[in-house]
Amino acid sequence: MMIEILIGVALIGAFATFLAPNRIAGKLAFAISLIPAALSLWMFTAFDGSGNALLGGDLAFESQAAWITLGAYDITWFVGLDGISLPLVVLTTILVTLAIVSSWTPIDERESQFYGLVLFIEANLIGVFAALDFFLWFIFWEAVLIPMYLLIGIWGGPRRKYAAIKFFVYTNVASLLMFGAFIALVFGLGDSVTSFALPEITAAMAAGELGSFYGLGATTLASAVFVAMFVGFAVKVPVVPFHTWLPDAHVEAPTPASVLLAGVLLKMGTYALLRFNFTMFPTEIIEPFVLPIAAIAVISVIYGAMLALAQTDLKRIVAYSSVSSMGYVILGLIAFTQFGIGGATFQMVSHGLISGLMFMAVGVIYNATHTRMVTDMSGMADRMPVAVGILIAGAFGYMGLPLMSGFAAEFYIFFGSFGSTFLEYAPIFTALAMFGIVVVAGYLLFAMQRAVFGPYNLETDYEVGRAPLHDVAPMFVLLGLIIALGVAPELIFEMITDAVDPILDGGEL
Numbered sequence: 001m002m003i004e005i006l007i008g009v010a011l012i013g014a015f016a017t018f019l020a021p022n023r024i025a026g027k028l029a030f031a032i033s034l035i036p037a038a039l040s041l042w043m044f045t046a047f048d049g050s051g052n053a054l055l056g057g058d059l060a061f062e063s064q065a066a067w068i069t070l071g072a073y074d075i076t077w078f079v080g081l082d083g084i085s086l087p088l089v090v091l092t093t094i095l096v097t098l099a100i101v102s103s104w105t106p107i108d109e110r111e112s113q114f115y116g117l118v119l120f121i122e123a124n125l126i127g128v129f130a131a132l133d134f135f136l137w138f139i140f141w142e143a144v145l146i147p148m149y150l151l152i153g154i155w156g157g158p159r160r161k162y163a164a165i166k167f168f169v170y171t172n173v174a175s176l177l178m179f180g181a182f183i184a185l186v187f188g189l190g191d192s193v194t195s196f197a198l199p200e201i202t203a204a205m206a207a208g209e210l211g212s213f214y215g216l217g218a219t220t221l222a223s224a225v226f227v228a229m230f231v232g233f234a235v236k237v238p239v240v241p242f243h244t245w246l247p248d249a250h251v252e253a254p255t256p257a258s259v260l261l262a263g264v265l266l267k268m269g270t271y272a273l274l275r276f277n278f279t280m281f282p283t284e285i286i287e288p289f290v291l292p293i294a295a296i297a298v299i300s301v302i303y304g305a306m307l308a309l310a311q312t313d314l315k316r317i318v319a320y321s322s323v324s325s326m327g328y329v330i331l332g333l334i335a336f337t338q339f340g341i342g343g344a345t346f347q348m349v350s351h352g353l354i355s356g357l358m359f360m361a362v363g364v365i366y367n368a369t370h371t372r373m374v375t376d377m378s379g380m381a382d383r384m385p386v387a388v389g390i391l392i393a394g395a396f397g398y399m400g401l402p403l404m405s406g407f408a409a410e411f412y413i414f415f416g417s418f419g420s421t422f423l424e425y426a427p428i429f430t431a432l433a434m435f436g437i438v439v440v441a442g443y444l445l446f447a448m449q450r451a452v453f454g455p456y457n458l459e460t461d462y463e464v465g466r467a468p469l470h471d472v473a474p475m476f477v478l479l480g481l482i483i484a485l486g487v488a489p490e491l492i493f494e495m496i497t498d499a500v501d502p503i504l505d506g507g508e509l
Contacts, residue, residue, distance in 0.1 A: 002043055002061045003079045003130045006036045006093070010123035018116035026104050029115035033097040036122065040093040044086060047495065052502040053082040053132055054202040054279050060086065067136075073186070074195040078133040083499035084274065084345055085129045087492045088267060091352045092129065094481070095263045096122040098474035099256040102360050105367050105471055106255055107155065114155060117147040118256065125264055129271065134182060134196040138175075141268065145171055148257065148265065156252040163245075163252035170235055170245040178232025181225045182276075188213040188221050202280045222285045230277050230293070236269030239300040239330060243323045250319035255363030258315070262322050263356035267348045270329045274345065278333050279503050283422070286336075290423055293334045298432045300327030305439035309446075314362045314372045317447055318355065321398060324436055325351045331433050332413040336422035338504060342497045343412025349492060350405035350485060354397045357478040361391035364467045364475075365451075370460055374447050379456030383464040388452050390475045395444040397482050400437055405485035410437070412493070 013032030020028050043061060051057025059080030068075040081089065100118060107114050120143075127140030145168060153164035186193060186201065192209035193200050204210070210218040235242040246266075250258050278286065304323030311317045325347070332344030364387045365380060366372050381388045397404040400411075414434060420426040458464060485491060 001063060002039065003081070003126070004063065006039055006089070006126050007123045007130075009035045009039075010119050010126065014116045014119035014123065017119055018112055020112050022109075022111040025112035025115045026100065026107070029119055030097065030100045032119060033093070033100055033122065036126070037093040037097045040090045043081070044090050047081070047083075047086055049080075049082050049086075050498055051082065052279065052499045053080060053085065054199050054275065055502040056199065056203070057082050057499065057502065059132075061130075070135075072191075072194065075135045076133050076195060076197060077136060078197055079127075079130040079136075080132055081130055083495035083497070084271070087345070087349050087496065088129045088264075088271060089126055091267075091349050092122060092125045092264050094477075095259060095352060095356050096125075098356065098360075098477055099259045099263075101470055101474045102259065102363065103254070103256040105468065106363060110154065114151070117151055118260070121147045121151075121260060125268070128268055132198050134186075134198060134201070136196075137198070138179060141272075142172075142175060144265065144268065145175075148261065151257040152249055152253045155254045155257070158252075159248070160252045163248040166245045167249040170238075170242070174232040174235035174242075178229050178272075181228035181232070184213055184221065185210070185225045188216075188218070188225075198275070198280070205280055206282060219285070222281065223288065226277060226281055226285055226289065230273065230289070233269045233272045233277070234296070236272070237266060237326045237330070238269070238323065239296055239326060240303050240323065243300070243304070246323065247316050247319045250322075250359075251313065251315050255359055255366070258319075258359040258363070259356045262319070262359060263352040266322060266326060267352060270326060270333075270344070270348055273330070274333060274341065278336070278341070283336070283505060287422075290334055291425075294331060294423055294429045297327045297330035297334060298429055300324065300330065301433045301436035302327075302439065305436045305443065309439055309443040311443070312374050314365070314374060314447060314451065315359070317443060318358045318362060321358075321440065321443075322351070322355055324440065325355070325398075327436070328410060328413050328433065331417050331429065334423060335413075335417035335420040335426065336504065337416040337420050338497055338500055339412045340416030340420060341500045341503060342493060343409055343414075343416050345496045345500070346405075346412055346485075346489065346493055347409035350409040350482070353478050353482050353485070354394055354406055357390065357394040357475055357482065358398065360471075360475050360478070361387060361394055364471045365391070367471070368462065368464045368467065369458055370462050371458075374451040376459045377451050377457065378454045379452075380464070381452050382456045384467055386472050387467040387475070390472065390479055392448055392452065393479055394475075394482075395448055397486075399441045399444060403483065403486045405482045405489070408486055408489040408493075412489075 049060030
């Protein structure tokens with residue numbers, strides 16, 4: 001019942017916050033969010049699962065109950081956690097709590113509605129990472145889109161309506177494509193499956209039960225579904241060329257929404273790719289698409305970094321860097337090795353922490369200066385030494401400084417991809433992806449040198465001073481977690497690899 005408690009507390013808290021007066025909504029939401037955060041940390045320490053959730057693993061905190069009968073198929077409430085999903089649940093609960101605290105300064109209108117939507121997002125994100133019935137999972141997946149659309153459209157910047165609509169259209173069309181493809185897959189399996197339970201469908205795929213569907217042979221159907229689902233999830237990640245909605249959404253979104261968008265919502269796409277495309281489908285279906293997917297990964301790394309290099313808006317720089325970072329995740333997944341897939345999952349957690357920290361730091365600077373343009377400011381370190389110091393530390397985390405989680409994640413991915421026998425020309429793809437680190441260092445160091453160091457100058461009339469404690473405290477927590485995972489990556493990596501190993505099916509370690 002622990003997963004149900006997490007979701008229930010967040011949902012009840014969301015409705016309670018909606019009804020609360022604006023003056024106490026932020027504090028109430030923070031107090032409520034501490035409950036899922038504390039429970040998820042306890043679940044992390046008490047985790048006793050093993051193996052992979054879709055491949056017959058021993059699930060932790062599992063519960064299953066009959067729900068709806070839809071023709072020949074049973075839809076069930078089926079939730080549980082393995083070593084892949086639990087770290088992402090913990091990441092969600094922690095980031096939501098910290099994002100709420102970071103909202104206390106910038107959010108000064110309709111607070112009860114804002115914080116209620118944040119808690120509603122939390123409930124559905126937990127559902128996405130815990131659900132093991134496709135229909136249930138899809139409900140949680142779609143329910144995340146609505147509150148994020150509202151957060152951007154109501155509390156965002158001058159072009160918030162455009163950004164919100166673009167975000168919703170891109171992700172909703174992608175969801176429709178993915179949903180249709182999965183239903184075709186289920187119908188193609190015929191009588192071999194009687195429910196939408198993901199482990200049952202995965203077992204049927206492994207047993208070769210897929211038949212024809214509207215004239216499409218089993219192999220053609222599986223390949224078409226694989227491509228359609230990959231595109232649907234790639235939009236959510238996002239990777240090139242489906243990335244264009246992300247910068248607009250980030251720039252116009254309020255800082256806390258950007259923290260959740262980059263820190264957790266993007267991981268929905270990479271998590272789904274791992275769960276569906278790279279776990280559910282046999283390797284013979286994946287093999288024809290290995291080189292194109294690896295090319296997409298490398299292009300996303302380098303192109304995203306180049307786009308970030310061309311920006312002068314701090315928020316756009318961090319937004320485009322997410323495209324580059326997610327390219328590393330795709331490369332690790334397609335390498336199909338223990339360190340590749342394990343490193344990709346580790347990168348999901350690491351990037352969630354680092355990107356959350358960077359967006360918080362940019363938000364704190366914007367609260368004081370009312371500008372994000374690096375050409376409008378310099379010498380911020382003299383006026384905001386603590387906030388700027390954390391921003392610099394986060395930038396080094398992005399650049400892969402040793403003893404920070406970004407270094408561990410990238411090392412695992414590069415080590416796993418370089419030695420991959422599943423990916424042809426693996427050393428070349430790895431070397432090209434590693435070049436992205438050089439570009440990352442270039443645009444981050446340029447931004448830091450221009451905006452942070454040198455003589456103080458600000459082309460506005462605002463007085464700049466030290467940020468309040470409640471603005472910098474969440475960043476200290478994130479920085480501590482980034483360093484902790486960099487110093488001791490085995491805190492979660494062993495758990496992750498235990499769930500990754502059953503996927504490999506003969507892949508190199």
